[in-house]
Amino acid sequence: MGLKRVGLLVALAALLVNAPRLMLIYLRVDGLALPAQIEGAMLALTGIATGIVLTGGGMYIAHVLARPAGTGGFARALLGLCWVLLLAFAVVLVSPALVAGIRATDMAGVLTTTRWQWVWAVTAVAAVEILAAGAMVAHALAGEPAQARGRPRASGPGALGLLADAAARRLAASIEPQPGRGAPASPTAPLPAQADPELAGMPVQSNGTAGTVPCPQADLGCDYVGTQAGVNAHQRFCEYRRNGQRAKPLPTGGRGR
Numbered sequence: 001m002g003l004k005r006v007g008l009l010v011a012l013a014a015l016l017v018n019a020p021r022l023m024l025i026y027l028r029v030d031g032l033a034l035p036a037q038i039e040g041a042m043l044a045l046t047g048i049a050t051g052i053v054l055t056g057g058g059m060y061i062a063h064v065l066a067r068p069a070g071t072g073g074f075a076r077a078l079l080g081l082c083w084v085l086l087l088a089f090a091v092v093l094v095s096p097a098l099v100a101g102i103r104a105t106d107m108a109g110v111l112t113t114t115r116w117q118w119v120w121a122v123t124a125v126a127a128v129e130i131l132a133a134g135a136m137v138a139h140a141l142a143g144e145p146a147q148a149r150g151r152p153r154a155s156g157p158g159a160l161g162l163l164a165d166a167a168a169r170r171l172a173a174s175i176e177p178q179p180g181r182g183a184p185a186s187p188t189a190p191l192p193a194q195a196d197p198e199l200a201g202m203p204v205q206s207n208g209t210a211g212t213v214p215c216p217q218a219d220l221g222c223d224y225v226g227t228q229a230g231v232n233a234h235q236r237f238c239e240y241r242r243n244g245q246r247a248k249p250l251p252t253g254g255r256g257r
Contacts, residue, residue: 062133
């Protein structure tokens with residue numbers, strides 16, 4: 001059958017805990033009485049279902065908690081809380097019956113005080129529940145591969161982990177030097193445009209203005225002045241470079257074309 005259906009069976013058994021008692025109560029309110037044998041069978045069924053729900057439910061919850069994390073942390077915490085509450089409920093529900101049984105047997109001569117009678121009853125109930133849960137945990141761990149037990153369980157990052165990771169990336173980005181920042185680039189530094197074979201070996205001249213250079217054909221009359229990148233781009237369209245002629249005087253005396 002597999003353990004995957006145990007949770008469903010425990011939930012179905014829980015319906016048999018209170019359903020027969022509710023049926024008996026409503027029948028008595030309506031003035032109807034069932035035969036004693038049927039009523040006894042219904043109450044016996046209720047007792048069996050109660051034992052299945054209390055012990056079987058606790059065992060199954062412990063089994064799920066022992067398996068590798070496949071659900072969110074909140075769901076697992078809720079399962080753990082349910083198991084603790086179930087243990088407390090079992091102690092509260094079963095201990096009084098055990099105390100009454102102790103007082104009706106020869107054990108009352110051994111457990112002479114009420115305190116020790118209650119301690120024995122609570123211990124008996126809790127021991128069974130905890131032992132059953134421990135057995136299911138051992139079963140879950142035994143069914144898990146050995147290499148998987150040695151590895152840390154994978155879990156998704158929490159909200160604090162995501163915030164810390166984002167803050168670390170932002171800090172690293174602010175510390176890392178950005179391209180184009182820092183020391184100003186030298187006007188004579190080689191630029192990608194100078195990789196053109198036609199432009200290789202051209203002299204770089206300066207007109208004394210920081211960051212600007214004139215066209216290499218300035219001696220032919222070209223009056224273009226700009227950055228090194230602009231001069232390199234200008235060489236593709238410079239008429240004086242193509243013709244090798246001196247420039248005609250410009251009436252406006254303005255800068256390049």
